[in-house]
Amino acid sequence: MSENITLTLPDGKALEVPVGATVKQAAAKIGPRLAEAAIAGKLDGSFVDIRMPLSTSGKFEVVTMKSPDANDVCRHSMAHIMAEAVLKLFPEAQFGIGPSIENGFYYDFLLSRSLTPEDLEKIEKEMQASIAAKQEFTREELDKSAARKLFGDLKQSFKLELIDEIPDQKVSVFRHGGFVDLCRGPHVPNTGAVKFFKLLTIAGAYWRGDEKRPMLQRIYGTAFATKEELDKHLAMLEEAKKRDHRKLGKELDLFSIHEEVGPGLVFWHPKGARIRNAAEMFWKDQHYKNGYELIYTPHIGRSWLWETSGHLGFYRDSMYSPMLIDDQEYFIKPMNCPFHIMIYKTQMRSYRDLPLRWAEMGTVYRYEKSGVLHGLMRVRGFTQDDAHIICTPDQIEDEVREVIRFSLFILKSFGFEEFKAYLATRPEKAVGEPARWEQALAALKRAVDQEGLVCEVDEGGGAFYGPKIDLKIKDALGREWQMTTIQFDFNLPERFDMTYIGADGGHHRPYMVHRALMGSVERFLGVLLEYHGGNLPLWLCPVQVAVLPISDKHLEYGKKIEQALRTRGIRTFLDTRSDKINYKIRSAQLQKIPFMAVLGDAEANANTITIRKRTGENLTGIDLDAFVTSQEWKKA
RNA sequence: GCCGGCGUAGCUCAGUGGUAGAGCAACUGAUUCGUAAUCAGUAGGUCGUAGGUUCAAAUCCUAUCGCCGGCUCCA
Incomplete structure (x- = not known):
């Protein structure tokens, strides 16, 4: 019996192939070169291995090294190649899982001893040998019982556990070299198809992410279909290191954390405090302008x-x-909300008073496990740019939309440009009737849509007391950072018995929304530093203009300029050291000061300044007032 | 909290059993200079902390604190 199936190609053409034809055979029907280049197929959006017999019609695509999906396939194969290398060096190794991830792959192993960086080199060598040998990947379908026997004989208990969880009766395994793995695929034709990789780090990881289960050793690697992409990625990792806010914080003298005082407790130095203060002043001003009242609580x-x-x-x-x-x-306090509610309850509130929008830079303290602390990003004492909106049910949607709009405005003011929304739905353990959850979620969703944000749904990711929207920003290196969080609360109004008098004269339960736009001020400033690589927008710079006299002769004129700038509200620093101008420029440059006023005879005589921008550009012999009102100044 | 690594001068780092080193920064002096490091000198560390092994410990062992990379967590 020779039935056919119909594969619809990306260009819309239909390709008839017999049932049971493999991706490779289907590709061969399109062209022999394509068959040669094929590393995987895609049927209705799901990957299929090139060796896998096709049995259903659908939208079909051949993946080659040039496809956007190539990296994914390569990385997965690379994980197998790494596992093979580990097996050679550690014959007793037990294998966990080894998926492809963003920018790379990993594999988890249970080994008799801890891995060292030298082991990584050895493993890389083995991998290179395997790649040079161009070993075929072969695919095999087994009954579960046969698979159990196979992995039982290999003493791979983790794999046995995985087999038990697969609902199908048949499972597939892939082999290459001496390595065999339970795997859905797809894989490249042979180990020679992937070349560009680097092993990066060794880390601990719980089996199945469960802290009650054994800790395995995980090796992270990166791999790309082309050398250019790999090099670009490695360069990006270097750049990320340079931008690390902990490094910048030290170099620019912004903040410190002291072992003697306690981990996760931040000290803001004068320059860091300048940045923070500029951010907070802007924030407060904008909150008043956008219908909020500011409050202070204990x-x-x-x-x-x-x-x-x-x-x-x-x-x-x-x-x-x-x-x-x-x-x-x-x-x-670990949160500010109960305090805000206390203020609400000091009076009988009318529906005419609502919505109430109360904001506070509230410093909270939370015990964070020691292993999670990280610079400014994860700390034990931090300041939330918190606010609570208390409103009637029919005001809620407008309020949420307004918060999103306001948030985007604030974030854009700090230079952030790319945003993504995450909508978190009802978790298992939750308070509030499902109907109210649904209503709130719908309101959040509509608000996100109206602002034209890309939105992803985080199923069950909400807080126990209500659904939430998180806004994340994407930085120049493609990393995402959580900033704004907007959370419904079905819990507190109930618990504190908050009410307002409605138009009907009866008591009603108000809706309450928690929101923090920056999230934590500490983390926000950390992200801000990394985002701009330390080159902050002018309005946030601790020093905006460094005044640099060419020699001590020009010190007097330098003082005059410094004072003139200061009286115009500009933050300055006068370099009085008797060093050469080269040295002073270098030093200002390393401090990432946006403008340097270079002052010598020419400037002193003409009563002008020469500006060197941190970009290296020069504006020679200009008038001070003309400069501070210029586009150059405003744009910086 | 868990796994692994690390902790030496303000900073970046060298020093694997024989009485602590470099560069930068700081300080002093000289130099007065036009767009990313002028020269010379001075000072600075009980090697995270506490025990232990040893004739002898920055170095080896144990505990503890902290940091780094992950995992788990993040109201």
């Missing part, structure tokens, strides 16, 4: 507050131990 509160809010029930583990004051337990 840092600690009695246990009553945290019992009522539910924090002690849900998050006690990440709250600091109570302190006893007059025999009463007080806790340092």
Whole structure:
């Protein structure tokens, strides 16, 4: 019996092939060169191995090294090649999983000893040998029982566990060299098809991501279909290192963290404080302009507050131990919301008062596990640019849309350009009726759509008390950073019995939204530093103009210029050292100061300044006032 | 919290059992200079901390604190 299936090619043409034809055979029907170049196929958007018999019609595509999907296939094959190398060096190795990931791949192993960087070199060598040998990848379909026997004989207990979880009766395995792996595929034709890789790091990883299960050793690598892409990626990793906010924080004297004081507690030095203050002033000003009121609340509160809010029930583990004051337990705040609610409850509120938008730069303290602390990005004491919007149910959608708009405005003001929204839905454990969740989610979704944001849904990722939208920014290196979070709260209004009097004269439950636009000010500034590589926009720079006299002769004139700038509200630094101008320029340049005023005889005589921008560009002999009102100044 | 690595001068780092080193920064002096490092000198460290092994420890062992890379977590 020779039935045919119809493959619809990307150009719309239909290709008839017999049932059971492989991707390779289908490609051969299009052209022999294509068959030769094929590394995988795609049927209705899913990868299929080139050796796999096709049995259903659908949209079909041949993946070659030039396809956008090539990297994905290569990386997966590379993970197998790495596993083969590890097997050679560690015959007793137990294999976990080894997927392709963004920019690379990894594989998890259980080994008799810890890996060292030297091991990585050895493994790389073995991999190169395997690639040079151009070993065929072969695909085989086995009954589960046969697969169990195969991996049982190899003493691969992790694989046995994986087999048990596969619902199908048949599983596929791929072999190359002496290595065999349970795997869906697809794989490149032979190990010679992939060449451009580098092993990067060794890390610990729990089996199946479960902290109760064994810790395996994970090797991360990167791989690309072409050398150019690999080199570009490696260069990007270098660049990311240079932009590390912890490095910049030290070099630019912005902040520090002290072992003697405690990990995750940030000290802002004068220059860092200048940046933070500029950001906060802007933030406050914009909040008043956008219909918010600013409030201040305490840092600690009695246990009553945290019992009522539910924090002690849900998050006690990440709250600091109570302190006893007059025999009463007080806790340092991990969130600001209960305090804001206390203000709400000081009065009877009318529907005419709503919406209320109350904002606070509220510093909170949370116990974060020691292993997760990271520079400014993850700390134990941080300031949220928090606000709570308390409104009626029919105001909620407009309010959310307005928050998103406001957030994008604020983020764009700091230079961020690319945004993505993540919509988090109801988790398993949650409060609030499902109907209200649905309603809130729909409102969030419509608001995101109206702002034209790309949105991804994070199923079950919401907080227990309500759904949320997170806005992330994408930086020049393609990394994503979480900034804004907008969260519905079905919990607190209930727990604190918040009410307002409606038009009908009855008591009603208000809706409440938590939102932080920057998220944590500390992390925000960390991201900002990395995003701009330390070259902050002018309005945030701790020093905007470095005044550099050519020699001590010009010090007097330098002082005059410095003062003139300062009285115009410009942040300056006068370099009084008796070094050469080259040295002063280099030093200002390393401090990433946007403008340098270079002053010598020419300038002093003509009562002008010469500006050197941090880009290296010069504006010779210009008037000071003309400069600070110029486009050059405003654009920086 | 878990796995692995690391911790030497303000910073970046060298020093694998025999009484602590470099460059930069700092300080002093000289130099007064036109677009990314002028020269010379001075000072600075109980080698994260606490135990232990040894005639002898920055170096080896144990514990502890912190940092780095991941994992887990992130209201």
